[in-house]
Amino acid sequence: MTRTLPVARTAATTTLEVEDLVVEVLTEDGWATVVDGVSFSLGRGETLGIVGESGSGKSVTCLSIAGLMPPRQTRVRAGTLRLLGQDLTALDQRQMSDIRGPKIAMIFQEPMSSLNPAFTVGDQIAEVLRRHEGLSRKESKARAIELLDRVGVPNPARRFGQYPFEFSGGMRQRVMIAIALACTPDIIIADEPTTALDVTVQAQILELLREIQREHGMSVIFITHDLGVVADVCDRVLVMYAGQIVEGAPLDELFEDPQHPYMEGLLAAMPRMDQRTDALVSIPGHPPQVGAFPAGCRFHPRCAYVRPQCTDGAAPPLEQAGPTHTTRCLRHLELTLRGTT
Amino acid sequence: MTELLRTSGDTTVPDTVGHERRGGADVTGVEPLLDVKDLQVTFSPRRKMFRERVELRAVDGVSFQLFPGETVGLVGESGCGKSTTARGLMRLVEPSGGSVTLGGQELLGLPAGKMRKARKDIQMVFQDPYSSLDPSMLVLDSIAEPIDVHLDLDRAQTVERVGELLQRVGLPPEYMYRYPHEFSGGQRQRITIARAIAADPRILVLDEAVSALDVSTQNQVIGLLEDLSRDADLTYLFIAHDLSVVRHISDRVAVMYLGQIVEHGDVDRVFDAPAHPYTEALLSAVPLPSPKLQRSRERIVLAGDPPDPSRVPPGCRFHTRCKYVMDVCRTVVPLPTPTVGSGEVACHLHTSGPQLAGRSVRELATPHAVVAG
Amino acid sequence: MTQSQTDPTTQTGPTTSELSVAPGAPAAAGLPAGTDVAAVSHPPVRHRGGAWSNFRRRVAKNTGAVIALGVLGVLVLIAVVAPWITPADPNQQDLRSVLLPPFSDGYPLGSDQLGRDILSRLIMGTRVSLLAIVLALAVAMVIGVPAGFLSGFLGGRFDMIVMRLNDAAMSFPPLLLAIALVGVLGPSLRNAMIAVGILLAPRFLRLVRGVVIGLKEETFVEASRSIGTRTRTIIVRHILPNTLSPLTVAIAVTAGYAMLSEAGLSFLGLGVQPPDASWGSMIREGFLYFGRAPWLGIFPGVLIALTVFTFVTLGDGLRDALGREERTES
CATH class of the missing domain: 3.40.50.300 (P-loop containing nucleotide triphosphate hydrolases)
Incomplete structure (x- = not known):
């Protein structure tokens, strides 16, 4: 392909x-x-x-x-x-x-x-x-x-x-x-x-x-x-959460170097058939209901890296995190998120 | 299939991967808690006019054992008979043959009254958390059902116990006064688990218990099941089609195809060095959430659909789709033989396959199957 | 990584890792994949109460059903207090004032061929017609519900025999069968309605049988068997309560049909006997004078149409309330 x-x-x-x-x-x-x-x-x-x-x-x-x-x-x-x-x-x-x-x-x-x-x-x-x-x-x-x-x-x-x-x-x-x-x-x-x-x-x-x-x-x-x-x-992937694209990147880049905590959470939550894990991780809470999206970053109530600036105002803009990589996380520059290898 | 052999009981074949498992303790000499031998479940659909009556052997000679404290995974694709195996050993459908021994007591043929009592020790969790709770009953009454049947508690004690059970599955005790429709799928599944453990059973049969849940919810429920098995010394028969989940939760695993177990063994051995071509194809079909690995893997795409279970192919049932098929496979039914590592496999490659230096070529070709000595 | 984990080595108890249980947590996780659109268009509604009270609450939300219930309530009230509210004796003849048009002095809706007050006869007829429906439904349910229940629950040969009998009963032209039955039992409203009841019994039989067969396959019944619950207890606790709501729908729908049958039989003179009036018998009497005094037939006809419409609306409303299953709202 x-x-x-x-x-x-x-x-x-x-x-x-x-x-x-x-x-x-x-x-x-x-x-x-x-x-x-x-x-x-x-x-x-x-x-x-x-x-x-x-x-x-x-x-x-x-x-x-x-x-x-x-x-x-x-x-x-x-x-x-x-x-x-x-x-x-x-x-x-x-x-x-x-x-x-x-x-x-x-x-x-x-x-x-x-x-x-x-x-x-x-x-x-x-x-x-x-x-x-x-x-x-x-x-x-x-x-x-x-x-x-x-x-x-x-x-x-x-x-x-x-x-x-x-x-x-x-x-x-x-x-x-x-x-x-x-x-x-x-x-x-x-x-x-x-x-x-x-x-x-x-x-x-x-x-x-x-x-x-x-x-x-x-x-x-x-x-x-x-x-x-x-x-x-x-070839390329868009990650959607609560009606918005929160991250978009070429396949390998997204999996190896996620720039949004939600994608990191999704990757961590997948049980792996090829290896044994001690404990399965899950993103806490549930996705918000339609009509009840939280203020600020829509993922903030479930995010492990939440800071006060994430919790109110309009949703953060989709920013460039690389030439072909976008993310809707305010903290993407300071965070180092874990992907898969 | 003959009895499952315990890895740890076989001293000549060391484990391929070091593992510390709950049930991985040395169980030599330990009696199996549940012993299923040559289980047969046959469905005979009503005779249609001008048509021959076709018997459908949904489960055709399944044998396995559950040892105290372990989790055995039963995997296979839809229609392979894994759920029917569970329902047969629970006698929710009446098996047409074989034997099911629970704690030394034969369950098949047990009169209704005694069977009811025996059910205390073996309880079941079903796939659909929506239909497995009666919508017209309070959560309290649903969870109290096994208590009413099996334990001699008065109403106050029952209510107290239901509260404890809810807490144990991670729900507030006040929830007992609500109805099922107020809960999400994950919460309902917690409620059905609370009901299943209400009368202190020794075995839980989990029939696709997490398959209907979102990944996050699924992981939380699996965490709960793991906690329960440790704290309450529960033994699980974990039936699922999701191989990733089975790998995570099981100590041993059995793979079913067309009503029979084709391979079983220690979970790491089966996943890392599958011995049966069907297992190999099944595992290779699961896409890994890692682009690099997924690109570099060898993918085996099986041709066509599984054969009609009412017209089982002669010889090895898998021969119609097997890429290693030999002449012998078309006529002779392969018998289960011990595999390198642990467990057994029913495949001619391991008995009649091409030999090289006295060992089967397949064994030599499978990189992970490390043979000691 | 500070994701919440269920790590068996660090967890002290099974409950500390619970994340989905905050009382206010939205309850839509666990929907199977692919339910996006459905989940979106039905936001979760939290109510208290079981399936039955849930059903009643949904009925209350259905405007049509509420209006129909109101109309029905008024009719029942009229039927109950009928003897005290008729302006005149409904059977009092006055041959000097026959076939008076509506709004005549002393005859608000006119008089019939024997000079009886039509309004009074209609009011008394309400009672007769509603009682007739109740009788027919009672007969139909006494026969149909237990037979359907046993047929569905036992299955096998019993089911086969019951269903064959049922098919035989249904293959007769209904009115002909009723006429034959009344012919045997003798013409009276009671006998006519027993005949109608027998005719309607297959409807309940089929319904209850279907519901019970469906419930038998429900996982919660299988779960109950796996628990070791006695069959008797399963029937009383799981199966009977869950047949209640569909049965209610069937009663409403069938009531309309019973009303029409009563009218039909009375029209043929096989129902209520003179001088008593039911709406159906009033149409029959009015029929003869339709050219001269059409109101004789029109008033009871309109009432029958309205009542049947009420029952049908109620049935539809109830069915809607039942149709929106718990599943989509969880």
């Missing part, structure tokens, strides 16, 4: 640009901000990981980019949301659905609920091809079988006519990948695609995603809470 470094990009190498994305959702107590000023760019052929605990806003960020948040209960604002130079903020629902498929495709955690149980998997792949690529019935079937074969579904011609329930979890996820791949999109957003799978199946799926990316040079946004998976597939 090519590991692109996130150096300053020219327009030609950037597929997606997000600037100051704000997402609010309607809760029982009114509008609450779930994603607060997220900015990043995604390079061509790059795999960008987004990690964070549940409720950090990582899924909402990606659903909003793909225009998949329910419109009545959500307000999405963005300074810039540009896909291959095209401004997505100007598009309506219908135009967005033309984008999804040929330009952005998504893969979700639970493939069973993403597939329609009433249609054969072949129909579901072929339909995408007919809708977006304008293929005929016959062409789309041939292409769908080809895709099933490509994603490693054995007996693709026979499996074409089978229903989702006849597939195992891993095979269903392959079908989802085939659907995502159908129009060779520029970006694939994978939201915890392997969380529900067994490890050996996870390994198969990750390998498949890697191969496909290599073949087509597409960009991937990979959402996960598993740092092992991140280390396996990503």
Whole structure:
């Protein structure tokens, strides 16, 4: 896999640009901000990981980019949301659905609920091809079988006519990948695609995603809470906490030299399969609830390095901690945080 | 599978890694607390019209022992029969064969009344902290359930004991007057642990007990379990699919595939020098949270899905996906043989595999399997 | 690193490392991964009380259900005090003032073909109709609940036989079956409602059976078995209390159906016998004069429609309250 470094990009190498994305959702107590000023760019052929605990806003960020948040209960604002130079903020629902498929495709955690149980998997792949690529019935079937074969579904011609329930979890996820791949999109957003799978199946799926990316040079946004998976597939990683990006860096740099106490905590909390640890460490407390984010640094109630200046005022700004490394920690210059080796 | 051999009992094979384990004391001559022999659990789905009745052997001849104070991990992927093993030995499903001896008493075939009494010593914690507590019952009554069944305490004493139990699992005693829906997953799991230890059992069967929790919460609950096992001298059967957690908490580990144990042994031996190709593939599939290590590792990607448990392949059950498969594997069932280091493995590579200088090539090729002498 | 640790060598007791237990700690940890959106849109609400009181609290939050309960309360009150509030004797005939339109002197809602006061008959009819519903529901539950419970709990052959009988009962056209039953038992409101009750019993049977089968699979029931609790105790402590809420929903929904059945049977003359009035029998009598005096049929018709609507709204509200499971709120 090519590991692109996130150096300053020219327009030609950037597929997606997000600037100051704000997402609010309607809760029982009114509008609450779930994603607060997220900015990043995604390079061509790059795999960008987004990690964070549940409720950090990582899924909402990606659903909003793909225009998949329910419109009545959500307000999405963005300074810039540009896909291959095209401004997505100007598009309506219908135009967005033309984008999804040929330009952005998504893969979700639970493939069973993403597939329609009433249609054969072949129909579901072929339909995408007919809708977006304008293929005929016959062409789309041939292409769908080809895709099933490509994603490693054995007996693709026979499996074409089978229903989702006849597939195992891993095979269903392959079908989802085939659907995502159908129009060779520029970006694939994978939201915890392997969380529900067994490890050996996870390994198969990750390998498949890697191969496909290599073949087509597409960009991937990979959402996960598993740092092992991140280390396996990503080039660059954003760490989200309470709706904000708190750290962003190339993979190795982030793991070896974290610049935010939250990332240090996440790394320390991962039990390691390859070594025996005496005690498992955990970050004290819980992530804050939406609508109840603390003042100052949002991580401060759980932070081991908290100082008075962290506890009030606005959230600290995202600062450069290196040429390609950003952090939202006020004390990053004075702290030496521990990473993995 | 035959009995588990204790590492420390075998003087010719030293441990590969020095370890100081709770259960690692010399247990030669110690009676096992729980002795499971050739356990079989068979499901026979209702006969469908025009279809042959297919028997599904979810657990097919599982044997292991639990010694006092140790933690044995039981790992494998979904559908391998690890949870059914637990439910079978607890008689929550009725095993179709084998033997389960708890403290010298045979549990299979025990009449209902005696079985109820025997349950005092072996309690279970389930995976889903949401559905394992009755939503209509106060925490007090949930935790008091084993006390009511097994201990002869009056109401005041029961309330006092529930308060103590809550404190022991790290929750304020006042919480007993609340209902389950007021608690987070981690707190609920603490409550189910309090319930499981309420009648002073000797063994806890933990069936994916931390799998549904966030990493932080999971680590805290594991810490609690470790404290409890030390303070209350509890023995654990720890069933999980998360190998990292199993490595952390277990003294010994058994790996299941398609209803059988394919390998078992001291946890460090199994993780550092897996003897069965399935174990090797399983371990290599777990991504490590370290980019450098992860890039340099050899990854074994198994082909396809595990076979349908109602149509088990002949010979070695793993042969359809094994990269070392030999002719013998397709026809002959491999028998468990002692492995270098500790434990046993059921694989022809260790008995019929290619030999070099009198030793199996596989052993020689596995860098960590240090052989003494 | 000053992260909080659970280091077995330094910890003195199991409780000192607890971090998740501050009483005010938000209660959303432990949600499985992938619940981001759900967790966001349902912030945790802390309430006291068990599943049943929780259910009642959610009902109280549902405006439709509260209004429906209010309407129902008024109807029940009218039914209870009916004999004392009727402006005239509902069976008092006056052949000199038949088929008077509403707002006539002494007949606020008009009079029927025998000169009886329609308002008074409607008020008495409320009592008859509601009693009929109660009787039908009681019969349906006495048959359906225990049978469904045993069928679900025992399973196996017993379940198979009960379900076959149930299917047989359900495969009859309901009204035909009721007519046949009333034909055998003799026409009276009581017999008609027993027949309706028998017809409705399968609804409760299926519901209770389904709930019990679901509960049997619940981990807390399995946990209780693993503890060594007696089966009897499991039923009394775990299964029965948890069937209460779904049963309440079913009662509300079925009540509407019972009301319609009563009206239908009374309309056919198989229910309440003259001179007594139920809303259904009033429609039947009014039907004959529909061209000349439509209000005879309209008033009871509107009342039936309203009451059925009330029951349905209540049922929907209760179902919503039940549907939002504890799980999403923890």
